Amino acid sequence: MFRMPQTVLGRAGTVLLGALMALVIIGYWAFRQGIEDVAVSLRERTLAERLVSIQRTIQSIESEDERDRTAHGLSSTSLEVHWSKVSLVLGNASPTTESTAIENRIGELQPDLKKQRMRIGFADDGALGTGPTQAYAHMLLISLPLNDGSWVNFATPTVGTTYHLPYHILLTTLVVGCGIALVAMVLLHRVTQPLRVLATAAERFDLNSMDKPIAEHGPLEVRRAAHSFNMMSHRIRTLVSERTQALAAVSHDLRTPITRLRLRTELMDDPELRALIDQDLGDMTAMIDATLDYLSAGANPHGEFRKIDIVALLSTIVNAETDLGRNVELVGLPHALIVGDVVSLKRAFSNLIENALKFGTSARLSVCESEKMVQIVIADDGPGIPATDIERVMEPFVRVETSRNRSTGGVGLGLTITRSIILSHGGSIILKNAEKQGLNVFIDMPITR
Amino acid sequence: MDELLSDPAQERRRDDYGHILLVDDDAQLRLLVARFLERYGFIVTSVQDGTSARETLERGTFDLVILDVMLPGITGIDICRELRATSNLPIIMLTARSDDVTRVAGLEGGADDYVTKPFNPREFLARVRSLLRRARLNTRTSRETQPNRATFGQWSLDFLRRELISPQGALIDLSTGEYDLLVVFVEHANKVLSRDALMELAKARMSDPFDRTIDVQISRLRKKLELNDEREQFIKTVRGTGYMFAMPVTFESA
Numbered sequence: 001m002f003r004m005p006q007t008v009l010g011r012a013g014t015v016l017l018g019a020l021m022a023l024v025i026i027g028y029w030a031f032r033q034g035i036e037d038v039a040v041s042l043r044e045r046t047l048a049e050r051l052v053s054i055q056r057t058i059q060s061i062e063s064e065d066e067r068d069r070t071a072h073g074l075s076s077t078s079l080e081v082h083w084s085k086v087s088l089v090l091g092n093a094s095p096t097t098e099s100t101a102i103e104n105r106i107g108e109l110q111p112d113l114k115k116q117r118m119r120i121g122f123a124d125d126g127a128l129g130t131g132p133t134q135a136y137a138h139m140l141l142i143s144l145p146l147n148d149g150s151w152v153n154f155a156t157p158t159v160g161t162t163y164h165l166p167y168h169i170l171l172t173t174l175v176v177g178c179g180i181a182l183v184a185m186v187l188l189h190r191v192t193q194p195l196r197v198l199a200t201a202a203e204r205f206d207l208n209s210m211d212k213p214i215a216e217h218g219p220l221e222v223r224r225a226a227h228s229f230n231m232m233s234h235r236i237r238t239l240v241s242e243r244t245q246a247l248a249a250v251s252h253d254l255r256t257p258i259t260r261l262r263l264r265t266e267l268m269d270d271p272e273l274r275a276l277i278d279q280d281l282g283d284m285t286a287m288i289d290a291t292l293d294y295l296s297a298g299a300n301p302h303g304e305f306r307k308i309d310i311v312a313l314l315s316t317i318v319n320a321e322t323d324l325g326r327n328v329e330l331v332g333l334p335h336a337l338i339v340g341d342v343v344s345l346k347r348a349f350s351n352l353i354e355n356a357l358k359f360g361t362s363a364r365l366s367v368c369e370s371e372k373m374v375q376i377v378i379a380d381d382g383p384g385i386p387a388t389d390i391e392r393v394m395e396p397f398v399r400v401e402t403s404r405n406r407s408t409g410g411v412g413l414g415l416t417i418t419r420s421i422i423l424s425h426g427g428s429i430i431l432k433n434a435e436k437q438g439l440n441v442f443i444d445m446p447i448t449r
Numbered sequence: 450m451d452e453l454l455s456d457p458a459q460e461r462r463r464d465d466y467g468h469i470l471l472v473d474d475d476a477q478l479r480l481l482v483a484r485f486l487e488r489y490g491f492i493v494t495s496v497q498d499g500t501s502a503r504e505t506l507e508r509g510t511f512d513l514v515i516l517d518v519m520l521p522g523i524t525g526i527d528i529c530r531e532l533r534a535t536s537n538l539p540i541i542m543l544t545a546r547s548d549d550v551t552r553v554a555g556l557e558g559g560a561d562d563y564v565t566k567p568f569n570p571r572e573f574l575a576r577v578r579s580l581l582r583r584a585r586l587n588t589r590t591s592r593e594t595q596p597n598r599a600t601f602g603q604w605s606l607d608f609l610r611r612e613l614i615s616p617q618g619a620l621i622d623l624s625t626g627e628y629d630l631l632v633v634f635v636e637h638a639n640k641v642l643s644r645d646a647l648m649e650l651a652k653a654r655m656s657d658p659f660d661r662t663i664d665v666q667i668s669r670l671r672k673k674l675e676l677n678d679e680r681e682q683f684i685k686t687v688r689g690t691g692y693m694f695a696m697p698v699t700f701e702s703a
Contacts, residue, residue, distance in 0.1 A: 263481035
């Protein structure tokens, strides 16, 4: 089945090619029709004239032998002429519409012939009176009477002279057609360029990167689309940034009251109660931090991208966890250089290690490299993530509750933040359940040397 | 973290003395911090903005300044910079987490330490104590010019940004403990340091309240310092005595 091409260029090209082909075919058909009409009328006229002249010539000859010879002499490939005592065409052959049409036409052209007892018929219609059927197949037969009762018999092929395809015309048409198609394609490509730019801009649209507005040029519709896109992205940015600022301001301002509360608890006499309040305040702080991280999409506002040793960074985190008595190990490459921001990367990997330890009892980090990437795998021995949830755990505010889940603080932003950070470093992050038990997190980041 | 801070931190210590200037625009917070520190025997003078901080600093003598970064008018960073130009007075900055910690910690302001709000009071106390101890030790050993950077081999250690840069130009992340230990080594290059001496020197520097044994710290530091050549070892073990940083060090103040 024919499938329409997907691109504007493809579709326009298809339509154009179709139209061109239709034009060529119809034009050619009309041209041939015209030529044929001319050819047919010319042939009929020639035929009628020849009928008359041959009849007169033979009429004027007395000798029977001479008549026969002359008839032969006047024959040509397109018109066989015989003289005979009998008519080639049956006298009682029923006229067909075609034979009648030819008869009338000839009659019109040569009114003399009309007055005679001209017999016209097609051999194929059974009009052949005498002679071998085979020889006269597909022939138009005409018999004209002479004064003495003998006949001049004509036979002419019904099919027109073999018509050769005019190759030069075909070639010219083809070349011109290809030329038009080529020029049209180039023009179309240029016209659709702004559309592609628009599509790319829409695909890459990212709240965190302040892309320049896309250029508004090209055809009117495309210009309008580009303009609307620019307006829309501006509105989205403004809207999001206003909300973000409001939320960030609130989160930020909560720090001072929480600090005050922490200091106030120091004045309390009940150590148990103080510990509980401290824990709550710790949770609140974590939530505020997570929210602020999420709002800044994990990007550190003053962060700078520079060459860093990712293994050194990971070992700082791992060592700190080890010091707290947690079961974390780091294996693999001793060094691997990437370009990144230390503060946000620390946040990303701390989140992942914290998660591994929250849901399991141990975390194992391994670092290896390929030609272009550093791969860091963080494996835990926890329950993993149900297959149905594995896709959405990195969405904001999604928390996976599993049977073995302890009371886990947080608002479900850790993985979202981590993902934003990894993506902003040109990396990728994939979660996979391990074959036996636990979750494996695969992080790939571009290596630098 | 909280539960790991043992109870002794709650008690007043022998060296918990000194005059602290606290600059913060939140009146309640000023009051609470002052009350908290006074409980341990510190004398606290608190002011609300940069202008009064300047005046107070001119009039009195202080052992430590606690500065909020976000102050109305003159910012904490401004005061810190002014103060650094004339004295070595220890400074702790109070920051919000969204402020770039490294920027506040030293690069621009030259502060000695930073604490992010909302801070844990006991952790805050530990930092105050550690900084005071360090400052007192430093006045005894009296370091006149403060270098900004030390280079050894193709490595460089930036004191302002507290960063170690490898020969490949890559930033090698160090924990506070590792950084402090490396600074001690660099400052005492080509001298054999006993475990006790290292402990004493590093402890004075360390703001990290969780001390690891020196051996663990050194093995971690070695791991981060070794690149390419396994034999290239800066920190040599001197059998029976201790460790030595066997590498010529150049200090720069530029």
